[in-house]
Amino acid sequence: MIKLRDICRNFQVGDETVHALDHVTLDISQGDYISVMGPSGSGKSTLLNMLGLLDMPNSGNYLFESRELTTLSEEKRARFRREKIGFIFQSFHLVPRLTAAGNLELPLMLTGMLPAKRHGLVQQALESVGLEDRAQHLPKQLSGGQQQRVAIARATIMKPPLLLADEPTGNLDTHSGEDVIKTLEELNQSGITLIVVTHDLDLGQRARRQIRMVDGKVTDDIA
Amino acid sequence: MRSLDSLNYSQHALRSYPTRTALILLAMAIGVASVVILTSLGEGARHYVTNQFRTLGTHLLFILPGRSETTGGLPPLLGTSPRDLTINDAMALKQSPAIRYVAPVVLGAAPVSHGSREREVTVLGTSSDMQPVMELKILRGDFLPAGNPRIGSSVCVLGEKLYHELFEHRNPVGEWLHIGEYRYRVIGVLGSKGQTIGMDMSDAIIIPVASAQTMFNKPSLYRIMIKASHQGALDRAKKDVLRIIRLRHEGEDDVTVIRQDALIGTFDDILKTLTWVVAGIAAISLIVAGILIMNVMLVSVSQRRAEIGLLKALGAPTRQVLTLFLIEALMLSLAGGFIGLGIGFAGAGALSHWLPDFPVQIPLWSVIAALLVTLVTGLLFGMIPARQAAKLDPVIALSGK
Numbered sequence: 001m002i003k004l005r006d007i008c009r010n011f012q013v014g015d016e017t018v019h020a021l022d023h024v025t026l027d028i029s030q031g032d033y034i035s036v037m038g039p040s041g042s043g044k045s046t047l048l049n050m051l052g053l054l055d056m057p058n059s060g061n062y063l064f065e066s067r068e069l070t071t072l073s074e075e076k077r078a079r080f081r082r083e084k085i086g087f088i089f090q091s092f093h094l095v096p097r098l099t100a101a102g103n104l105e106l107p108l109m110l111t112g113m114l115p116a117k118r119h120g121l122v123q124q125a126l127e128s129v130g131l132e133d134r135a136q137h138l139p140k141q142l143s144g145g146q147q148q149r150v151a152i153a154r155a156t157i158m159k160p161p162l163l164l165a166d167e168p169t170g171n172l173d174t175h176s177g178e179d180v181i182k183t184l185e186e187l188n189q190s191g192i193t194l195i196v197v198t199h200d201l202d203l204g205q206r207a208r209r210q211i212r213m214v215d216g217k218v219t220d221d222i223a
Numbered sequence: 224m225r226s227l228d229s230l231n232y233s234q235h236a237l238r239s240y241p242t243r244t245a246l247i248l249l250a251m252a253i254g255v256a257s258v259v260i261l262t263s264l265g266e267g268a269r270h271y272v273t274n275q276f277r278t279l280g281t282h283l284l285f286i287l288p289g290r291s292e293t294t295g296g297l298p299p300l301l302g303t304s305p306r307d308l309t310i311n312d313a314m315a316l317k318q319s320p321a322i323r324y325v326a327p328v329v330l331g332a333a334p335v336s337h338g339s340r341e342r343e344v345t346v347l348g349t350s351s352d353m354q355p356v357m358e359l360k361i362l363r364g365d366f367l368p369a370g371n372p373r374i375g376s377s378v379c380v381l382g383e384k385l386y387h388e389l390f391e392h393r394n395p396v397g398e399w400l401h402i403g404e405y406r407y408r409v410i411g412v413l414g415s416k417g418q419t420i421g422m423d424m425s426d427a428i429i430i431p432v433a434s435a436q437t438m439f440n441k442p443s444l445y446r447i448m449i450k451a452s453h454q455g456a457l458d459r460a461k462k463d464v465l466r467i468i469r470l471r472h473e474g475e476d477d478v479t480v481i482r483q484d485a486l487i488g489t490f491d492d493i494l495k496t497l498t499w500v501v502a503g504i505a506a507i508s509l510i511v512a513g514i515l516i517m518n519v520m521l522v523s524v525s526q527r528r529a530e531i532g533l534l535k536a537l538g539a540p541t542r543q544v545l546t547l548f549l550i551e552a553l554m555l556s557l558a559g560g561f562i563g564l565g566i567g568f569a570g571a572g573a574l575s576h577w578l579p580d581f582p583v584q585i586p587l588w589s590v591i592a593a594l595l596v597t598l599v600t601g602l603l604f605g606m607i608p609a610r611q612a613a614k615l616d617p618v619i620a621l622s623g624k
Contacts, residue, residue: 054536054617075540082538089621093533097239107537109228154537 001193002028007060009046020046021057022216033188035207036197043216044197045166051195052085052164053077082110086155090167092147094139100126100150101135107158125153129183145176152183163187165196169203224543233550244555247516251559252566254509255593259567261505262589265498270582272494276487282454283356283483284461286447290477306472307443310373310432315471316449319463321456324352326448327372329435335428337389337400344385345427346402348435356450360414364396367431375433379407384425386412402428403438457482502589506596513600516555520548520608531612532620545613552605560597564590
């Protein structure tokens with residue numbers, strides 16, 4: 001599904017060049033469940049941003065379903081993200097003034113979908129994460145676990161083949177974290193490719209494939 | 224994103240910061256209201272002045288002694304001609320078929336007294352033709368009798384205000400009063416004419432022109448007022464005036480003839496320019512409001528970096544983010560503009576109520592111009608923050624750095 005070939009991403013910090021990704025090569029198959037671990041500054045999040053087309057490599061190739069993505073225009077990258085990639089963030093990133101339903105509608109609105117069709121999909125998505133009775137609640141009226149479940153519903157409402165999660169349980173207590181992970185694993189079992197960046201060893205070890213990064217290089221890739 | 228969704232999203236964002244939004248709306252509204260009220264005052268002044276000239280009558284010509292040597296300058300109001308304008312000159316003008324009435328004018332000031340009451344008033348020496356020329360109404364009695372203007376007589380016509388002051392409500396017709404050291408018999412009282420070109424007819428006294436020349440020892444006329452037979456005859460009348468006076472003044476063109484409509488046109492132009500200048504000054508406040516919009520939108524972009532990053536992560540292209548923030552700026556400026564129009568119309572209404580004699584009018588162009596400037600201000604000053612939002616790197620925006 002995804003082929004990364006010799007990907008490099010460098011940042012200039014003062015006079016020094018930081019190699020956030022240093023000749024990374026990876027193959028990811030449809031339905032994979034991958035955890036990416038490593039110390040801070042190892043390049044985990046940069047890899048995730050690269051996979052999510054939020055960042056672009058300085059060199060190398062990124063093929064998604066055999067399509068080269070490094071040459072896409074900004075507009076086409078945005079469209080690709082909209083249709084193929086779902087993001088889950090540590091701090092949820094829900095729009096605070098919008099209700100749970102309003103936050104779920106956002107990706108659908110960006111496609112130009114009509115309101116009547118959107119409402120049906122939003123209802124389904126809320127039911128899938130068990131929050132149908134919280135549709136009109138603002139994020140501040142929801143618990144951390146509920147907020148993250150709204151974020152998962154938002155990330156998957158377009159039914160993307162790839163789900164990228166950056167420390168999805170980082171801001172949650174153990175119980176809520178477990179709920180969120182279970183939801184993500186259920187989504188993976190339904191066929192979505194799931195890539196989770198985490199510092200949490202227990203969470204990382206639940207993945208079927210574990211990648212370890214150090215100084216921008218993939219040092220371990222255990223399936 | 225559909226247009227309606229974009230509008231809805233932006234208005235939702237504005238409503239989530241009510242104080243900030245209200246302050247910007249207020250600033251924009253004050254700017255627009257200033258434009259509307261100040262231009263309505265300017266336009267009112269223009270109508271007031273032109274109406275003052277129109278109250279003089281229609282299709283008039285004014286003949287002043289002395290010649291304006293340069294075009295476009297003011298006429299020689301004080302008259303520095305080597306030859307005087309005389310009553311004979313005025314009478315000679317009646318030869319022209321294009322001229323219907325000729326009213327010679329001598330102006331002066333003198334104390335008028337009746338009984339124990341005395342005051343200084345403007346004395347207007349003229350002939351019976353002045354009544355149709357200035358379309359004067361008579362409240363009591365008659366106007367100056369028709370006859371040879373070269374021959375004076377001791378009769379006078381009072382302005383309405385002067386009549387009330389000297390005679391209260393008694394009938395003054397037939398009564399005698401003193402103008403300076405001369406005795407005059409009141410033959411009539413003018414109806415309300417009000418102020419015309421700086422002279423309050425209700426506070427004046429009218430006597431035969433020859434009597435005024437004797438009273439003020441002035442052989443020359445202050446000016447001659449002419450009413451053409453009709454509007455189309457004005458050009459012909461002007462030519463005839465110049466021709467007749469040249470013949471009488473040994474071939475010299477030593478008078479200035481001013482058409483009433485030209486005079487109105489000149490004042491109209493001056494006051495129009497003044498209105499534009501006032502509108503321009505008021506428009507500066509709109510630009511200040513625009514800068515405020517830019518400032519607030521920049522703060523908004525800075526506070527909503529995570530939201531912008533999220534929109535990009537969800538697949539919003541740069542153009543979409545730009546559009547959303549631009550819509551916010553436009554909504555602020557236009558809503559402020561419409562509120563300002565409301566305040567402006569209410570203010571103009573209040574002015575009309577307080578100043579019933581002053582024709583406060585909101586010109587349509589000022590409404591359109593204020594809204595256009597508002598729109599352009601919103602676009603211009605909204606563009607910088609919107610571009611900043613659109614160019615934001617989603618990775619940095621989402622990281623909260």
